[in-house]
Amino acid sequence: MSMQTGLATSTTRLRSYAPATDVSVAAPAPRLEIARATPVTAHRNPRTEPGPVRFIIIALAITFLSVFVVLPLVVVFASAFSKGVVAYFAALAEPEALAAIKLTLLIAAISVTLNLVFGVVAAWAISKFEFAGKTFLITLIDLPFSVSPVISGLVYVLLFGAQGYFGPWLQAHDVHILFAVPGIALATIFVTFPFVARALIPLMQEQGTQEEEAAISLGASGLQTFFRVTLPNIKWGLLYGVLLCNARAMGEFGAVSVVSGHIRGETNTMPLLVEILYNEYQFVASFAIASLLAMLALITLVAKTILEQRLDEAEVPDGD
Amino acid sequence: MAIEVKNIVKRFGSFAALDNVDLKVADGELLALLGPSGSGKTTLLRIIAGLDWPDSGEVAIDGENALSRGASERQVGFVFQHYALFRHMTVFENVAFGLRVQPRAIRKDEATIRARVKNLLDLVQLDWLANRYPSQLSGGQRQRIALARALAIEPRILLLDEPFGALDAKVRKELRQWLRSLHNEIHVTSIFVTHDQEEALEVANRVVVMDKGKIEQIGSPGDVYDNPATAFVHGFIGESIVLPVDVAGDAVRLDGRPLNIPALGAASGAAKLFVRRHDMAVGPAGTGALEGAIRHVRSFGPIQRAEVALSGSEGKTVIEIDAPRDRELQAGEIVSLQPRRYRIFAAQE
Secondary structure, eight states: OHHHHHHHHHHHHHHHHHHHHHHHHHSOHHHHHHHHHSOTTTSOOTTOOOHHHHHHHHHHHHHHHIIIIIHHHHHHHHHHTTTOHHHHHHHHHSHHHHHHHHHHHHHHHHHHHHHHHHHHHHHHHHHHOOOTTHHHHHHHHHHHHHSOHHHHHHHHHHHHSTTSSSHHHHHHTTOOOTTSHHHHHHHHHHHHHHHHHHHHHHHHHHHOSHHHHHHHHTTOOHHHHIIIIIHHHHHHHHHHHHHHHHHHHHHOOHHHHHHHTTOTTTTOOHHHHHHHHHHTTOHHHHHHHHHHHHHHHHHHHHHHHHHHHHHHHHHSSOOO | OOEEEEEEEEEETTEEEEEEEEEEEOTTOEEEEEOOTTSSHHHHHHHHHTSSOOSEEEEEETTEESTTSOGGGSOEEEEOTTOOOOTTSOHHHHHHHHHHTSOTTTOOOHHHHHHHHHHHHHHTTOGGGTTSOGGGSOHHHHHHHHHHHHHTTOOSEEEEESTTTTSOHHHHHHHHHHHHHHHHHHOOEEEEEESOHHHHHHHOSEEEEEETTEEEEEEOHHHHHHSOSSHHHHHHSSOEEEEEEEEETTEEEETTEEOOSOOTTOOSEEEEEEEEGGGEEEEETTSSSEEEEEEEEEEETTEEEEEEEETTTTTOOEEEEEEETTSOOOTTOEEEEEESSOEEEEOOO
């Protein structure tokens, strides 16, 4: 923001200087005086800070970002490749690493798919219908954001653990939820639930129900209305929510750590494996996995920027 | 197609949006539902379209019970105040939508659909916009496209909810005349909702005046203007002078002084005298029912509008009258006023 303002004002400055210079070069002496008498530079944009102040503010912002964001990112990649490219790929090809990558992808696929459905349903209900308890539902959707992920995981231990409410029944029927894929998926779904719904609710509320009503009065069925009118209108918001949901699902540590049981090669997701390998002083392997997560973050960022532009276009009633 | 609405009741919580409404619309009519906001006119329109459901009552379209069918099965064209065009579709696809979502069995082939859409775009004179998106259109163009889209399904009836409400005054005037002539051309039974009396009187064959969920009067534009059935209609349509009077037998009194005009059968008790501004004849002092001092005169066009402070009210009651410009009125002049046409309604509450 501060950089943008700085750039914009410096261009205005340049422009306001330009006529004065032109006149002084091209015109004879008397007109030069007129040009001088016109206080072109005196009309400074009131929002423009003096040069040094701008410089310090921009420098501070860049330094902060470099130290706290760029530097750690560089360290991740540097450490991952510290023993060379061969060691890096060898670390990723370890069965344990491959299992963790597979599990992470599986968990992300499950939780993103389910949250996509739940998110659309919740957003639909909230933005298109009036019902009692609507405010409560909106608050409830935000709950996973306000609860520590460790607590989110612990809830499932309390529910499905050996001492939990359903523990004995599950044991009796030989159903494994905790320390297995279902538990990890449940914890991830809980933590990532808000992303899709939160991305859609404001968009759908703003768009209202008139286009749907128009579609129905033109003879469209409920499904036709959803797929031909509602979905195209929310597709960018939906993708945006899915993207953030996916990033969080793959990167979730706290909640998953509580329910996973850390069974090697079975219930370790990538973030969990990073910690385990690090604690075992296998730095290259640890940072190699971490570098994959970092790359996911970078790709997510780029995609997010593109989607945000599309979303801006979608909100101002516009075509594709 | 004829529409018949019987005993419709619709409540939102404790608020009665429609309170036992009956309405018959003849085939080919262009009817206006006119009323202030909250009068229930839009709710009635949405119930006929199937976008809202009444708590009780009946709706029949062409003698068929409409309430047993959903909105998508009623074949009713609906035009929204804010157009509700599909923002991600071109103008062409917007108009084609109703044809493309038809059940496979009766769906037309692509060539027929294209020809029909082109015809409709020609009808609304916007065929050159076929490949634009709604956001690239002006308000007036959007509303005409919305109308073309509604006509695409060959609706049995056409319903328009404040169709010109979001447009600026000049475009609104043009579209009014355009809608009138379009209706003359295609003759589909149409109901449009408006809170703009001028719009209703200018466009419709018949006007239904609504207030607080009830129908106050149904009649031709001339009828509701010249013979308002209730105090509300008189006050809502056209400019009226309203004076609180007392009726005793056939005598009418204002502030205790007799007015020397017949009560026209109004019941005894507190009442309100309604006179159109231009129905108040101005004469020399001492010749009319009322007397007052002119405070201010503005002249424009064929009339002069005068503010008159009535005598005997300590100058508190000030009315505005429209007089022809055959004799210029002067501020400060004392004149008498005689209602040429008037109505007296019993005061409510």
